[in-house]
Amino acid sequence: MNILIVEDEVNLAKEIAEYLSDFKYHCQQAYRYDESLRLLEECEFAVILLDLKLPDGNGINLIHYVKRKKIPSGIIVLSANDELDLRIHALDAGADDFLIKPFHLSELNARLKALIRRNFHKGENVITYNEIKVDVPKLSVTIHDKPILLTGKEYDLLLYFIANAGKVITKDAISYSVWNSHSDMDVSNEIIYTHIKNLRKKLVAMGCKDYIQSVYSIGYKFDHR
Amino acid sequence: MKLVYKNIIINAVVSVLILFIGEFSFYVFLKNNIEKETIEHLYLERYFMLRKLAKGVDIDYFNHNIGDELKIEAIASVKHDVPVLEDAEMEEPGEEEYFASKKIVFDVMQKGKAYRVSIIKTIDEDEGLTGSLAALIFISALLMAAVLVVINVFVxxxxxxxxxxxxxxxxxxxxHKLQKIDPPKTTIKEFMTLSDEISKMSVQMISDYTSMKEFTENMTHEMQTPLAVISSKIERCIQDKDLTHEQAILLTDVxxxxxxLFSISKGLTLLCKLDNKQYTTLINTDIAELVKQRIHYFTDFIENKQITLTESYSxxxxxxxxxxLSEIMIDNLLKNAIQHNVEKGRILITLENRRLTIANTGHATEPLSNRNFDRFYSHSPNSSLGLGLSIVKxxxxxxxxxxxYRHEQGLHSIAIDFQA
Incomplete structure (x- = not known):
């Protein structure tokens, strides 16, 4: 699947491409506005990751361009500016999601996957990871086709883990994504630990393999060993 | 008070004062003059009478020929050679009114007989004139003052x-409307200077504001992007399969x-924007509803510390x-109440009399004061930046x-008064 990264900070664009390539995404990078227009002419992209502040133009204009040309790509805006007005403006123009810098690559990856699922698997929005099946519209999870009852937070955690399967996810990223950015609360580590412990228990009790591993003090990894 | 009214009041007070003083002196002056005239008149009549008597005119003649009230009585001998002047009162015929008058009394000899003559003359008929004259002047002065006030207001x-x-x-x-003040058209020098200066100031303010805004935006962008690069690099590092425990700890610290750094930049940007008054969108917010909604996001943190939460919205x-902003305000207050709370502590949220109070148990020894609202003032080492409460402030x-802020009965309470 093709992804276009429009970001003038080469280093950041490179890291995004690197991270996403592990999930079988093919990333192309554009550092300027005109470059991105050229790439849009050349190939089709499932999703455009778009920085709003480009050296030779405003990212909003690119959203307008994509919508005008009826290009079917989804758009996730990456912006350093978190003003509500700007967010509304971008979403009104036709962006699908809005991510504020700095963001965690795992968060970007999860959002990207969610967007692709919405755009390309409209009828059947089910995520499968070996014996785990998550029906996103119904918010239901089954293990070996048997339903499992999860709390809202546990469900969010599981979804986030599956989206970033095989990658180490920092506690910060988890707290940002699942607990709505209250990562500066000093208790967040304990809470994450408690919830993950509960989730693991529930999954294992249903006969699921214990995919969640703790990685030193830094975070967790969802992987079949 | 408006300048124009202030001016009118001063004008009116001064002119009324002058009017009264003027009226009073005019009245006294006129009255004295009339009195003097009356007395002169009485002397004159006496003079004519004496002259006529010297010419041998009979005394009875005067009973018919002097218009003023005249009394002639026979007396034994002449006592008052010198005329005596005294105040008298005269009754108006048919009316029960007395008028101030002057009386001259003198004795004369006529054909060997002594007579006492007294002539009375009212000052009053003239005084009526004084009154109406004074009234007339008073009214016209008043009228003039009124006209002056009206003219003053217009001018x-x-x-x-x-x-x-x-x-x-x-x-x-x-x-933030970025519209300078245009100086109004005027030919008055002072106003011209004033409006020119103010216009210049507005231009300066707009340019300062614009550069401040640019700075804020640049700072956010310039700082956020490198931060994004750093955090993405860290994320890649931790994916390394050969990562050692020590390295992992180092990366966690980084x-x-x-x-x-990210929260500092975010917080400072917010404070900057507040200083610049860059928040102009207003939405009607139900405070109780908002608090309930925000508490939802903190449930896990509250449960984790086993804090008892009591809410009352009256x-x-x-x-x-x-x-x-309203969300940030409530979030920061809740965050503060949770962060600085003790295990198994309490949080009390009350909303009454347009006052929202969030009280929490905490360590009593903490030096709390209004300094809590200062930037970067943080009193416990484990807490986040001291920006939270200063943002609330x-x-x-x-x-x-x-x-x-108050501290009583072991509760730290922060209250916001939403004035009516």
Whole structure:
């Protein structure tokens, strides 16, 4: 699947491409506005990751361009500016999601996957990871086709883990994504630990393999060993 | 008080004062003169009478020929050679009124007989004139004063219209509308100088504001992007399969530092924007509803510390605020109440009399004061930056609410007064 990264900070664009390539995404990078227009002419992209502040133009204009040309790509805006007005403006123009810098690559990856699922698997929005099946519209999870009852937070955690399967996810990223950015609360580590412990228990009790591993003090990894 | 009214009042007081003094002196002066005239008249009559008597005119003649009230009585001998002047009162015929009069009394000899003559003359018929004259002058002076006031008001408004225009413009001026104040047209030098200066100031303010805004935006962008690069690099590092435990700890520390930098930049940007009054969108916010909604996001943290939460909302308070600011305000208060709480502590949230109070148990030894609201003032080492409460303070000030802190019965309570 093709992804276009429009970001003038080469280093950041490179890291995004690197991270996403592990999930079988093919990333192309554009550092300027005109470059991105050229790439849009050349190939089709499932999703455009778009920085709003480009050296030779405003990212909003690119959203307008994509919508005008009826290009079917989804758009996730990456912006350093978190003003509500700007967010509304971008979403009104036709962006699908809005991510504020700095963001965690795992968060970007999860959002990207969610967007692709919405755009390309409209009828059947089910995520499968070996014996785990998550029906996103119904918010239901089954293990070996048997339903499992999860709390809202546990469900969010599981979804986030599956989206970033095989990658180490920092506690910060988890707290940002699942607990709505209250990562500066000093208790967040304990809470994450408690919830993950509960989730693991529930999954294992249903006969699921214990995919969640703790990685030193830094975070967790969802992987079949 | 408006300048024009102040001026009118001063004018009116002074002119009324002058009018009264003038009237009074005019009246006294006129009255004295009339009295003097009356007395002179009486002397004159005496003089004519003596002359006529010397010529041998019979005394009875005067009973018919002197218009004023005259009394002639025979007396034994002449006592008053020198005429005596005294005040008298005279009765108006048919009316029960007395008029101030002057009486001259003198004795004369006529054909060997002594007579006492007294002539009375009222000052009063002239005094009636004094009264009406004074009244007339008073009325015309009053009329003139009234006309002056009216003229004053008109002239004032015309004269001062550029000033009023300027005041209206200054009131309407808001730096983030980026519209400078145009000096109103006037030929008065002082107003010209004033409005030119104010116009220049507005231009300066707009340019300062614009550069400040640019700076804020640049800072956010310039700082956020490198931070994003750093955190993405860290994320890649931790994917390394050969990562050692020591390296992992190092990277965790780096992540923490980056997060701190990120919150500093975010917080400072917010404070900057508040200082610049860059929040202009107003949404009617139901405070009780908002608090309930925000608490939802903190449930896990509250449960984790086994804090007992008591809420009581006894009234509906609706305020006009920017949505994100109201959320940040409540979030920071809740965060503060949770962070500085003790295990198995309490949080009490009350909303009454347009006052939202969030009280929490905490360590009593903490040196708490208004300093809590200062930037970067943080009293416990494990807490996040000291920005949270200063942001609350700024937001509260921004909307003209009042923030207060109290510590009693082991509870730290922070209250926001949403004035009516």
């Amino acid at each position: 004032y408004y015309r004269l001062f219209s550029p000033l009023y225009q300027l005041i209206r413009d200054i009131k309407r001026f808001s730096v 992540t923490k530092a980056v997060n701190k 009234e509906e308070v609706s305020v006009s605020m920017d949505l994100s 700024k937001i509260v000030d921004y909307y003209g609410f009042a923030l207060s």
